Amino acid sequence: MNLFDSLPGLLSSATAVDGTLVGSSLLVASGLLAASSAGLFWTLRTIGGLPxxxxxxxxxxxxxxxxxxxxxxxxxxxxxxxxxxxxxxxxxxxxxxxxxxxxxxxxxxxxxxxxxxxxxxxxxxxxxxxxxxxxxxxxxxxxxxxxxxxxxxxxxxxxxxxxxxxxxxxxxxxxxxxxxxxxxxxxxxxxxxxxxxxxxxxxxxxxxxxxxxVEQPAWRAPAxxxxxxxxxxxxxxxxxxxxxxxxxxxxxxxxxxxxxxx
Structure with a gap:
């Protein structure tokens, strides 16, 4: 089972622990993670992922x-x-x-x-x-x-x-x-x-x-x-x-x- 398969159960468990507060926070964090991942994939596609x-x-x-x-x-x-x-x-x-x-x-x-x-x-x-x-x-x-x-x-x-x-x-x-x-x-x-x-x-x-x-002394005449x-x-x-x-x-x-x- 991967993370995406277990995500709904994880969210419902978090809600049961502390009403809707924990579940909502986790949901927001998941959204931010998805947005950052999308930004990373866009970067990889547009500039090859490296400067x-x-x-x-x-x-x-x-x-x-x-x-x-x-x-x-x-x-x-x-x-x-x-x-x-x-x-x-x-x-x-x-x-x-x-x-x-x-x-x-x-x-x-x-x-x-x-x-x-x-x-x-x-x-x-x-x-x-x-x-x-x-x-x-x-x-x-x-x-x-x-x-x-x-x-x-x-x-x-x-x-x-x-x-x-x-x-x-x-x-x-x-x-x-x-x-x-x-x-x-x-x-x-x-x-x-x-x-x-x-x-x-x-x-x-x-x-x-x-x-x-071996670096030459500064006083030595240039070659x-x-x-x-x-x-x-x-x-x-x-x-x-x-x-x-x-x-x-x-x-x-x-x-x-x-x-x-x-």
Missing amino acids: PGARDIAARMAAKAEIGRVATTSLHDLRIRTPLEVLTIDHLVKTGGGAVVAGSVRLDGEVNGGARDPIWHVRRGRETLTIPNPMHQVAQRVHAIRQASQGALPIVGLVFYAGQAKFANGAPEGVVPIARAGAKLSEIAVGMPAAADRGKAWTLLCDRLLRPR PSASVVRLDTNRRTASAARRPAGPGGTVFAFPGSAPTRG
Whole structure:
């Protein structure tokens, strides 16, 4: 017997104990409970039950679980320091002889935005969310990881999303649902053959990312700008070019699209 089956008997028992007072109070409380439950169900239907920030956290947890299921080696929730700021990397996955930098986001509804748009609009029912382009955010982190590995590892960027997304002009290349993470990582691994030097580069990269950082004294002179290493994907060799880091540097685009200037 559930609560709803026993509710009439409970109300009649309460009335017998203290006239109509207790029964009426319980009836009012039941009404308030029903109203609050209706409000909760309305919230779940209209905004997915979570605020935007919490939705992305849930998406990140879902992506982490799926990556852990399909990938042998992966790191999550990393921090990497650049000359301008400290960036957080959702997922770093060893794939073949290279690595994938992935971001995770919830996209539930009609998505208007392409690879080069600075912001995306996600509409679900009467609600419209405006979010920064997750591809741009991942591209920035791809750039930082390429610098950290000194060009010794081929790096690819991906965006994994949770939710039922419908892209107005089709999903940009490199933006895939979390459920397809395994297939996409396997596809990328084919073009990144394993090699001894790449394995060593991965180990050194992980050591650098996971090593506790010792803050420099305030009086110490700032370090010179980092050397940006550009990877020649045709020759499979790395050539270093000295250029200032920051907005004027190269933004490494996703597979299938040319790099753009920031």
